[in-house]
Amino acid sequence: xxxxxxxxxxxxxxxxxxxxxxxxxxxxxxxxxxxxxxxxxxxxxxxxxxxxxxxxxxxxxxxxxxxxxxxxxxxxxxxxxxxxxxxxxxxxxxxxxxxxxxxxxxxxxxxxxxxxxxxxxxxxxxxxxxxxxxxxxxxxxxxxxxxxxxxxxxxxxxxxxxxxxxxxxxxxxxxxxxxxxxxxxxxxxxxxxxxxxxxxxxxxxxxxxxxxxxxxxxxxxxxxxxxxxxxxxx
Amino acid sequence: xxxxxxxxxxxxxxxxxxxxxxxxxxxxxxxxxxxxxxxxxxxxxxxxxxxxxxxxxxxxxxxxxxxxxxxxxxxxxxxxxxxxxxxxxxxxxxxxxxxxxxxxxxxxxxxxxxxxxxxxxxxxxxxxxxxxxxxxxxxxxxxxxxxxxxxxxxxxxxxxxxxxxxxxxxxxxxxxxxxxxxxxxxxxxxxxxxxxxxxxxxxxxxxxxxxxxxxxxxxxxxxxxxxxxxxxxx
Numbered sequence: 001x002x003x004x005x006x007x008x009x010x011x012x013x014x015x016x017x018x019x020x021x022x023x024x025x026x027x028x029x030x031x032x033x034x035x036x037x038x039x040x041x042x043x044x045x046x047x048x049x050x051x052x053x054x055x056x057x058x059x060x061x062x063x064x065x066x067x068x069x070x071x072x073x074x075x076x077x078x079x080x081x082x083x084x085x086x087x088x089x090x091x092x093x094x095x096x097x098x099x100x101x102x103x104x105x106x107x108x109x110x111x112x113x114x115x116x117x118x119x120x121x122x123x124x125x126x127x128x129x130x131x132x133x134x135x136x137x138x139x140x141x142x143x144x145x146x147x148x149x150x151x152x153x154x155x156x157x158x159x160x161x162x163x164x165x166x167x168x169x170x171x172x173x174x175x176x177x178x179x180x181x182x183x184x185x186x187x188x189x190x191x192x193x194x195x196x197x198x199x200x201x202x203x204x205x206x207x208x209x210x211x212x213x214x215x216x217x218x219x220x221x222x223x224x225x226x227x228x229x230x231x232x233x234x
Numbered sequence: 235x236x237x238x239x240x241x242x243x244x245x246x247x248x249x250x251x252x253x254x255x256x257x258x259x260x261x262x263x264x265x266x267x268x269x270x271x272x273x274x275x276x277x278x279x280x281x282x283x284x285x286x287x288x289x290x291x292x293x294x295x296x297x298x299x300x301x302x303x304x305x306x307x308x309x310x311x312x313x314x315x316x317x318x319x320x321x322x323x324x325x326x327x328x329x330x331x332x333x334x335x336x337x338x339x340x341x342x343x344x345x346x347x348x349x350x351x352x353x354x355x356x357x358x359x360x361x362x363x364x365x366x367x368x369x370x371x372x373x374x375x376x377x378x379x380x381x382x383x384x385x386x387x388x389x390x391x392x393x394x395x396x397x398x399x400x401x402x403x404x405x406x407x408x409x410x411x412x413x414x415x416x417x418x419x420x421x422x423x424x425x426x427x428x429x430x431x432x433x434x435x436x437x438x439x440x441x442x443x444x445x446x447x448x449x450x451x452x453x454x455x456x457x458x459x460x461x462x463x464x465x466x467x468x
Contacts, residue, residue: 013247021378026368050371092389131385132392134260137284140381144255147378148385151365155326158366186462200451208442209327217434228420234468 001105002153003029003071004146007064007121008112012037016047016055017143023051025150030058031067031107064109068124072104076117076125077145079138088127091149095156102157108149113142167215175219176201182226235339236387237263237305238380241298241355242346246271250281250289251377257285259384264292265301265341298343302358306338306402307440310351310359311379313372322361322437325383329390331443334400336391342383347376357433360403361440401449409453410435416460420467 004022009015015037019030032039039060045052061067068074075094089097098106109125111117122128131145140148180198183189205215238256243249249271253264266273273294279286295301302308309328323331332340343359345351356362365379374382414432417423439449 017375017378020371020375023371024367024374024378026370049373092393132388133258134388136260137254137257139283140258141251141254144251144258144378144381147374148382151382151385154366154368159326183459186459186466188459188462192458197455200448204442204444204448204452208438210438214434214438218438221431224426225417225420225422228422229463229466232420232463232468233466 001029001103002027002150003031003105003107004150005031005033005064005067005074005107005109006035006142007033007109007117008036009039009142010036010113011142012039012041012043013047014113014141014143015039016044016051018146019044019048019051019054019058021143021147021150022054023048024147025154027150028054028057030054032058032060033064033067034062035060064121064124068107070105071107073098073101073127074107074109074125075127075129076109076111076122077131077149078111078117078122078128079130079133079140080116089129091129091131091152094129094149095152098153099156108146110142110146167210167212171212171215172202172205175205175215175222178219178222178226182222182229185226186229235263235337236261236384237265237339237341238384239265239267239298239301239308239341239343240269240376241267241343241351242270243273243376244270244347245376246273246275246277247281248347248375248377249273250278250285252380253278253282253285253288253292255377255381255384256288257282258381259388261384262288262291264288266292266294267298267301268296269294298355298358302341304339305341306400307332307335307361308341308343308359309361309363310343310345310356311365311383312345312351312356312362313364313367313374314350321364322441323363325363325365325386328363328383329386331441332387333390334443338400338402342380344376344380361437401444401446405446405449406436406439409439409449409456412453412456412460416456416463419460420463 004018004027006018009032022028022030039055039058044055048055109117131140131148133140176198179201180194238252238261240252243266256262256264273289273292278289282289365374365382367374410432413435414428
């Protein structure tokens with residue numbers, strides 16, 4: 001279970017935008033640590049759009065110390081990596097890393113818009129994660145950072161399962177056989193190798209990542225072409 | 235080379251935020267199609283922070299038609315996937331797919347905040363991509379969507395090397411035209427719509443991620459089939 005923890009958030013717009021992007025990626029638990037804005041203000045609620053419930057149900061606490069021990073793992077997001085702030089992970093690897101924590105309580109801890117998390121707050125967290133970005137201007141807006149992190153985790157967690165009903169090999173083979181049967185009908189294989197072409201067509205269709213309806217469109221087209229050419233032939 | 239194309243953007247905040255997140259991920263080319271806000275307003279420039287140069291250098295055009303042919307591939311982002319708006323890719327796979335286009339001009343086309351892209355605008359683009367999100371509230375704010383897409387591509391481009399030379403659009407179109415010319419030859423379009431089928435073939439060939447030799451194999455096959463069927467016909 002992912003929880004977004006905002007420490008000292010300053011802007012209502014950002015707070016509302018964070019709620020919206022949380023709902024976009026199916027995350028509902030928001031913890032605000034000493035917020036400097038009213039998360040139930042009109043501005044915050046307007047930016048949240050359909051995610052106002054996340055704001056209404058947000059938990060507000062005074063300091064990170066009070067909540068940090070409730071989670072199984074806490075990740076501090078920080079781009080300032082120095083002598084005492086060693087980066088443990090980049091976001092590129094966080095998804096893989098957190099797969100094992102899908103049924104655990106994970107705190108994703110984000111700092112203030114301008115100054116981020118303090119050294120003390122970072123020390124309270126288990127790991128430090130950075131979002132890789134251009135060195136020229138790596139400072140990502142708070143709600144955008146939350147959105148990017150939640151997208152990355154949504155991707156990692158959902159690609160474990162099969163996202164769409166993959167075509168079975170024999171469905172693709174049946175369409176390939178239909179194409180081959182047309183080419184046989186017109187005596188194409190007098191001069192060309194059937195096996196190689198069959199294997200190529202199969203690869204192309206697999207790689208095009210077709211769904212069932214798209215495969216059907218190709219299959220129907222081939223069948224119709226076969227019929228037309230048969231009638232045309234002397 | 236990635237270009238962000240915003241069609242009919244309404245908000246200055248969003249425009250500024252898009253510029254900021256573009257700079258975060260090292261993308262500098264912004265094209266605004268009939269914007270409904272002043273991208274050089276104080277509000278837009280304030281949200282851009284250090285990325286005001288991206289706004290100052292943004293290109294403004296009246297319609298997508300005027301610019302779409304300047305790119306090697308265009309990706310329309312849309313979450314409304316229906317009968318005539320078939321999703322070709324999800325963002326989960328876009329990075330892998332665009333690996334081959336790293337040195338080409340790629341247009342990432344985003345629609346209006348409220349209504350997205352029109353059917354006509356989508357048809358102008360080569361592929362449709364959706365950002366997977368929770369079904370309960372999948373509508374991601376425009377600048378957040380741009381940020382998530384650019385993060386995903388930044389990740390793919392920085393973790394993978396280019397493996398092959400991407401096909402140009404006109405190479406794929408030439409093969410599609412060859413297929414269409416065969417179908418015209420056998421009078422296929424008496425009962426079926428040519429435009430829809432042409433766009434489908436184009437998508438399939440793009441998605442199959444063919445190399446030049448593979449495309450040539452298909453092209454030669456179609457040409458030979460045309461010749462054979464012509465001779466067969468009474």
